[in-house]
Amino acid sequence: MSNNPYLPFRAPILSKTRQTAVDWTYHIGCSLNPVPGQFVEVSLPGVGECPISISDFTPDSVELTIRRVGKVTENLSRLEEADYLYLRGPYGQGFPLEQFAGRHLIIAAGGTGLAPVKSVIRHFAERPETLAGLTILAGFKSPEDILFRPELESWSRSFDVQVTVDQVCDVPVPSPGHVGLITALIPDLAIPSPTNTRAIVVGPPAMMKFTCAELLRRGLKEDQIWVSLERRMSCGLGKCGHCRVGSTHVCLDGPVFNYAKARKLVD
């Protein structure tokens, strides 16, 4: 395997797990040692390439959770265990884990936004004593869209985990389940000390905007919140300019940004 971050390398799919009708989680055999929140460029020869967040990792593998939306992801969804794909990376800036030590951390994730924060949660699940507390808010369109059900179940044994769905159906929501937008959970959250609280908000643009607004209303300052931005990308390396907003390259300077900066990029 190449250590050159510019060069795609071939890697085997060790396992593939269905999450929903359109999302699959892949374990890929490779040693990338990423920072939680970084992404890779995933490609298939003759098809194309796309940026995908690393949803978790071990010393010998990375986990990717991929939603089938178009050409590349459709072709990726047809791959099975023992097939190969191509990767380059890891790229971008991840979450500043050291800034969360000793704090109460609120993680609010909408839909596939749970993927880039999953390894942050795993990091603190392995070291719960390093946080003052962890609250996880996860929002999905419907119970059929819930990702990482076993993990949500397991995290809820140690942390305050609240799952909410926009609309109900016959499929159950992990307890304590809510119906409504994630923003509706924030006014009632226990936030013992806003100054000692930090937050991560990842999801669709509107969800991030209104969730951050609710957190600011609860007394957090902009620089106590981090977000991860998804822009259309091509090179992933700060060369092509596809992801540029002003002088900022989302692929290079992000995708994780402090909200004090991100607000100026997205508003």
Ligand SMILES: Cc1cc2nc3c(=O)[nH]c(=O)nc-3n(C[C@H](O)[C@H](O)[C@H](O)COP(=O)(O)OP(=O)(O)OC[C@H]3O[C@@H](n4cnc5c(N)ncnc54)[C@H](O)[C@@H]3O)c2cc1C
């Ligand atoms: C930093 C980063 C991390 C990402 N992480 C993940 C991840 O963990 N899992 C995952 O499933 N997807 C992730 N994405 C989105 C993923 O890159 C796109 O879904 C993928 O590029 C679509 O490629 P395609 O050829 O299958 O679809 P296309 O045929 O290119 O597009 C299909 C549809 O998806 C829309 N689309 C494509 N790219 C984006 C984008 N970046 N943002 C919003 N809409 C888009 C298009 O407008 C179109 O409507 C991430 C994107 C970025 C920038």
Ligand code: FES
């Ligand atoms: S994707 Fe090319 S500069 Fe960011």
